[in-house]
Amino acid sequence: MEDKTVVITGATSGLGRATALQLAQKGASVVIIARNNTKANEVITEIKREGGNGQVVISDLSSMKDTKEAADSITKVVDRLDVLINNAGAHFPKYRETPEGFESTLALNYLSPFLLTHHLIEPMKQTASDYGEARVINITSIMHKSPINWNDLNYKNTTYHSNTAYYQSKHLLTSFTYYLSRKLKERDIAVNCIHPGLVKTALIHSDYAFPMNLIVPIVDFFIGESPDQAAETPVWLALSNEAKGMNGEYIHHRKIKKSWAPTRDERAQFKLYNFTLRLLDKWL
Numbered sequence: 001m002e003d004k005t006v007v008i009t010g011a012t013s014g015l016g017r018a019t020a021l022q023l024a025q026k027g028a029s030v031v032i033i034a035r036n037n038t039k040a041n042e043v044i045t046e047i048k049r050e051g052g053n054g055q056v057v058i059s060d061l062s063s064m065k066d067t068k069e070a071a072d073s074i075t076k077v078v079d080r081l082d083v084l085i086n087n088a089g090a091h092f093p094k095y096r097e098t099p100e101g102f103e104s105t106l107a108l109n110y111l112s113p114f115l116l117t118h119h120l121i122e123p124m125k126q127t128a129s130d131y132g133e134a135r136v137i138n139i140t141s142i143m144h145k146s147p148i149n150w151n152d153l154n155y156k157n158t159t160y161h162s163n164t165a166y167y168q169s170k171h172l173l174t175s176f177t178y179y180l181s182r183k184l185k186e187r188d189i190a191v192n193c194i195h196p197g198l199v200k201t202a203l204i205h206s207d208y209a210f211p212m213n214l215i216v217p218i219v220d221f222f223i224g225e226s227p228d229q230a231a232e233t234p235v236w237l238a239l240s241n242e243a244k245g246m247n248g249e250y251i252h253h254r255k256i257k258k259s260w261a262p263t264r265d266e267r268a269q270f271k272l273y274n275f276t277l278r279l280l281d282k283w284l
């Protein structure tokens with residue numbers, strides 16, 4: 001395990017930060033992709049203080065140009081890539097468009113993980129061929145139960161609703177997980193997603209619309225977990241022998257669960273994959 005390299009996004013706070021620290025404690029070399037240099041270096045300092053090994057690649061993951069450049073940088077700084085954890089994510093209370101013309105939730109929570117994975121697949125294939133396996137982990141949410149608005153994924157002509165935009169982004173990420181798991185199965189790359197449960201992070205203090213504004217504080221009060229507790233599942237899925245061979249699953253607390261039926265529709269997954277390739281054509 002000592003030689004494994006893990007790339008993780010969104011490791012400057014919350015679940016990602018706790019996951020990165022635990023991975024390093026277990027001996028993995030951790031590369032964090034972050035937009036904030038100061039926060040990122042604090043995490044790396046902490047990793048190194050405990051005797052671990054970590055590096056930073058700076059990138060604003062709501063930008064596809066930056067995401068692609070981050071992947072290019074990573075291929076230059078690592079000589080193997082065992083695990084990619086697409087963890088960065090956010091809820092945007094108000095409609096916000098990225099300079100590249102995408103609605104921000106879609107860009108950060110779905111398009112960026114898609115593109116980053118796309119560009120890191122070659123080093124992962126190489127690692128799987130050299131060492132027997134590689135793993136992709138997408139951090140999704142139980143809040144994925146919203147249909148895909150095929151005609152207007154970007155909310156250009158539809159009234160923006162922040163909860164729905166968040167649910168849709170997690171639906172897309174979950175569907176993508178299943179599609180990619182089948183596509184990469186023969187290459188010994190496992191692709192799974194995790195619903196982490198409600199975790200006491202900055203995200204849960206976002207300005208949600210009804211009914212999330214009521215549900216989140218209640219669930220938080222009764223069953224909210226600390227980032228350290230919640231990180232145990234991604235760390236287990238990333239490094240453990242027990243999780244080896246697990247592929248194309250939606251996981252909560254180390255257990256396989258069933259995601260919402262529409263996310264498991266293979267025709268919709270195929271359509272989504274090709275639709276996304278067309279959306280991201282410029283950055284492929």
Ligand SMILES: NC(=O)c1ccc[n+]([C@@H]2O[C@H](COP(=O)([O-])OP(=O)(O)OC[C@H]3O[C@@H](n4cnc5c(N)ncnc54)[C@H](OP(=O)(O)O)[C@@H]3O)[C@@H](O)[C@H]2O)c1
Nearest residue numbers: 010012013014015060061062088089141198199201202203
């Ligand atoms: N908390 C929960 O209850 C819960 C439940 C289900 C799923 N999730 C999922 O878990 C994941 C982690 O969320 P969290 O709860 O740990 O939230 P968090 O504490 O707010 O962490 C989000 C991370 O994403 C990074 N990020 C945001 N925008 C970015 C950008 N444009 N470029 C690069 N990095 C960016 C943040 O960086 P900065 O430090 O620079 O802001 C931070 O490191 C998300 O995918 C979320 O959807 C969380």
